[in-house]
Amino acid sequence: MNIPSKKECFKLIKKMTMMDHIIDHSIMVSNVALFLSLKLKKHSPDLDSRLATSAALLHDITKTRSFDTKENHSETGGLMLIKLGYPEVGDIIRQHVILDSYEDNSRVSVEEIVNYSDKRILHDKVVSLNKRLEYIEVRYGASKEFKNRIQTMWKNTLELENKIFCQLDIKPNQLSACVSKKIKKEDWI
Template identity: 85%
Template sequence: MNIPSKKECFKLIKKMAMMDHIIDHSIMVSNVTLFLSLKLKKHFPDLDSRLAASAALLHDITKTRSFDTKENHSETGGLMLIKLGYPEVGNIIRQHVILDSYETDFPVSEQEIVNYSDKRILHNKVVPLNKRLEYIKLRYGSNKEFKDRIQIMWKNTLNLENKIFCQLDITPNQLSECISRKINKKDWV
């Protein structure tokens, strides 16, 4: 399996001219992903924390340009990483907005952790799930189709939260206390 290093991730982020606030968001998603995957590894030893953290760092790799192109950034970001020789990373990125499946009776996967972590970060802060999903409703829920999709996503994400946290010794509300709020890009390079 080919996984980009942190340095390689930041080279790609720079090449793609990601906006600073999207970089800050991505770093926090990666921090939460790394924390959760390391905690969950006790129960799911096959979890690859490095794979999950790299995919989380790159999950919005095409988001900046999507503001102009209107492309689906999860699809194009996933495809980009696949073409660069990182198919597992690309598959996780492709699923960071909507998972291919929501299965509660299978082990927690890297794509589930990245998907959930992204939904817990509002800008660059860990927030309760309902606060982030309210923001998503305000930002993207302008028509009925999107409102319906957001409702389904809300239900699926709550189930995913239960799946993740039933294995942990912390509650979802305690997650923000466990994650450093200080973003330091130089630590990642």
């Protein structure tokens, strides 16, 4: 499996001229993904923390340009990483908005960790799932189609939160206290 290093991730972020606030968001998503993947290793020893961290850092790699192009940034970001030789990372990025499937009785996957981690970060802060999803609803829920997608995503993400935290010794509201800014963009750019 080919996984870009943190340094390679930040080179790509710089090349794509990502907006600073999207970089800050991606760093915090990566910090949450790292924390969760390390904590969940006890129950899912095959979890790859490097894969989770890299995919989380790059999950919004095409988001800045999507403001102009109106492209689906999860799809185009996933395709970009696949074309760059990182198919596993690309598949995770493709699923960071909506997972291909939601299975309650399977082990927690890296795709689920990155998807969930993204849902817990509002800008660059760890927030409750409700606060983040309310923001998504206000920001993206203009059309009936998007409102329906958001409601489905909300339900699925609440179930995913239960799946993740039933295996941990902390509650969802304690996540913020457990995650710090371990990676700073100044260290890499």
